[in-house]
Amino acid sequence: MDQLDILKSKWQSQQRDFPKYSQDQLTGLLARRSSSIVKWIFYIGIGEFALLTVLNLFLMDSEQHDKYITMLGKPLYFGSYVFSYVIVIFFIYKFWRNYKNISADQPARKLMKNILKTRRTMKWYIWFNLSYVMIFGIIAAILVLFNDPQLSDLIHSDKFLEHKFKFMAGYIAIMIAFFAVFCGLLYGIYSLIYGILLRRLNKNYQELKKIEV
Amino acid sequence: MPVSSNLEKEFVEQLEANQNIVHKICRLYTDNQDAHNDLFQEVTIQLWKAYPKFRGDSKFSTWMYRVALNTAITLYRKSKRRVPTQRYETVEFKIEDTTENDETMEQLTLLYGAVKQLNDIEKALVFLYLEDKNYREIAETLGISEVNARVKMNRIKTKLTNIINP
Numbered sequence: 001m002d003q004l005d006i007l008k009s010k011w012q013s014q015q016r017d018f019p020k021y022s023q024d025q026l027t028g029l030l031a032r033r034s035s036s037i038v039k040w041i042f043y044i045g046i047g048e049f050a051l052l053t054v055l056n057l058f059l060m061d062s063e064q065h066d067k068y069i070t071m072l073g074k075p076l077y078f079g080s081y082v083f084s085y086v087i088v089i090f091f092i093y094k095f096w097r098n099y100k101n102i103s104a105d106q107p108a109r110k111l112m113k114n115i116l117k118t119r120r121t122m123k124w125y126i127w128f129n130l131s132y133v134m135i136f137g138i139i140a141a142i143l144v145l146f147n148d149p150q151l152s153d154l155i156h157s158d159k160f161l162e163h164k165f166k167f168m169a170g171y172i173a174i175m176i177a178f179f180a181v182f183c184g185l186l187y188g189i190y191s192l193i194y195g196i197l198l199r200r201l202n203k204n205y206q207e208l209k210k211i212e213v
Numbered sequence: 214m215p216v217s218s219n220l221e222k223e224f225v226e227q228l229e230a231n232q233n234i235v236h237k238i239c240r241l242y243t244d245n246q247d248a249h250n251d252l253f254q255e256v257t258i259q260l261w262k263a264y265p266k267f268r269g270d271s272k273f274s275t276w277m278y279r280v281a282l283n284t285a286i287t288l289y290r291k292s293k294r295r296v297p298t299q300r301y302e303t304v305e306f307k308i309e310d311t312t313e314n315d316e317t318m319e320q321l322t323l324l325y326g327a328v329k330q331l332n333d334i335e336k337a338l339v340f341l342y343l344e345d346k347n348y349r350e351i352a353e354t355l356g357i358s359e360v361n362a363r364v365k366m367n368r369i370k371t372k373l374t375n376i377i378n379p
Binding site: 020029030208 | 221224225226228229232233236237240253254255257258259260261262263266267276279280282283284286287288289290317320321324332333334335337339342343344345353354355356357358361362364365370373374377378
């Protein structure tokens with residue numbers, strides 16, 4: 001019999017060491033608000049959806065709206081919106097399903113996996129939005145370049161002709177650089193928020209995975 | 214609502230009877246009394262939230278181990294508003310058995326001290342082991358295989374012995 005087994009009996013004999021809550025006190029505790037990470041992930045998820053939706057609405061309602069429609073053409077302009085909303089609905093459905101799958105009475109490893117899955121859905125959502133903005137942003141920027149009457153005049157003017165290629169390349173390079181910085185920044189903020197929130201969970205999940213190897 | 218208040222009454226009765234399980238987990242995963250109370254509160258909330266799904270296919274206490282440990286190692290976020298107060302080391306153990314009280318107290322303190330040095334998952338394994346759970350139950354609670362639970366437990370035993378007898 002090893003030492004731990006001897007201690008086991010002592011362990012089981014500890015009785016009055018702990019505070020004893022009455023039924024009234026326990027009932028009181030039930031009304032308190034949870035501060036679990038699942039709740040935080042849910043709130044952050046809702047926040048991400050809300051923020052990106054507001055951003056979209058804001059862009060759509062801007063005064064440039066009509067100008068863009070004429071420049072991009074109706075199919076591309078509205079098509080991109082329909083496309084983005086279908087995807088958003090898909091993500092909200094995924095998020096909700098993952099969230100519903102989280103239950104405190106699952107085996108620890110499964111619970112952790114489900115939480116990480118929910119976070120991953122939000123990560124993909126963010127990346128989808130960024131890619132969407134980039135692809136349509138660049139297409140739009142190029143179309144604007146060709147279709148905006150003032151810019152078009154400038155580009156096709158004789159004086160400008162020799163700089164045309166340089167200008168276009170510079171323009172696209174700046175767009176991509178701007179986007180890269182923006183993505184980097186967002187990714188940083190994103191990692192920070194979830195990193196702090198899930199530090200403990202990640203550590204424990206890795207530990208459980210290690211046991212199974 | 215009579216149905217929900219009946220459920221609440223039933224739940225609180227079972228929780229009151231089994232609250233020592235939660236206290237022991239809180240003691241392992243926190244450093245002072247305030248943190249203990251904070252974790253106890255979160256475990257209670259999580260148990261209550263999961264309770265409608267508990268329909269007696271296992272014992273209340275068995276189900277409770279799982280939810281409480283999950284709260285401690287996965288769901289719980291340490292609250293920032295807490296000010297550390299009295300540390301556990303200064304809190305005396307009270308044991309019912311008075312004949313070998315001093316020695317038992319000392320050994321228990323030693324054991325708690327050693328287990329505290331383990332990581333979250335190791336703590337959970339040792340805790341379930343000390344609570345006399347079999348390997349099948351330990352494996353199911355953590356979501357690992359029975360064989361691996363046994364192997365890991367043997368390693369932890371060695372580690373604990375080394376901490377207790379350096």
